[in-house]
Amino acid sequence: MNTITKNISVSLFLTLLSVGIANAKSEKEEKAEKDDNKPPIGCYNSGYQFELEALHLHPGGNGQNQSMYFLFNTLGQPVNLFQMRDEESSRSMYLNHVIGPHEWGILSTNEKKVKFICSVPSKKSPYGQVVDCAQTLRVCEYTNVRYGLNNRGNYWLANSSTRNGAVNAVVHYGIIPGM
Structure with missing residues (x-):
């Protein structure tokens, strides 16, 4: 019983860890995409x-x-x-x-x-x-x-x-x- 509980807790921990990593990657990709939409520094809205x-x-x-x-x-x-x-x-x-x-x-x-x-x-x-x-x-x-x-x-x-x-x-x- 103790081994089963240990296995379940380890698998639950790994699942939560992978979900957290996936969310962090998607947030990082969204931030990079948002930054890519901004004009470069020194480029002005003129002309x-x-x-x-x-x-x-x-x-x-x-x-x-x-x-x-x-x-x-x-x-x-x-x-x-x-x-x-x-x-x-x-x-x-x-x-x-x-x-x-x-x-x-x-x-x-x-x-x-x-x-x-x-x-x-x-x-x-x-x-x-x-x-x-x-x-x-x-x-x-x-x-x-x-x-x-x-x-x-x-x-x-x-x-x-x-x-x-x-x-x-x-x-x-x-x-x-x-x-």
Whole structure:
């Protein structure tokens, strides 16, 4: 009888211990996910506006001619960003991009105005269904960025990544985000 009681108490203890560990892991994962949704330190809510379901970026508002934007997809599905241009040029290329669910993308640009329309995948259209960018994206701009001579221009720095992965991509390119 004593052995049975001992076995039951040990199994009960191990069960409670495993439940506690599982809860601690899920809380840690939730905290990490919540932290990943926050913009990086020094990235400010400036240099953009949402108008007519589109995202309008206004780099250079702080006097710099090159800006870096962090864009976070708040949806549980990929968001397509299609650049809208006012005029065509043989020397300019479209900055279309896809940001994965709950991930970050980084755009570096030196154009005066950049406009994007957002869409989510749809079976009815190859371009997807247009959605309101204000409801699907969170945007912030690094206003004081130091670029090397070889890092200027218009390009996506990080495809779809976590916040730490996106910041590491910036550092890997040799760009110094200012505070």
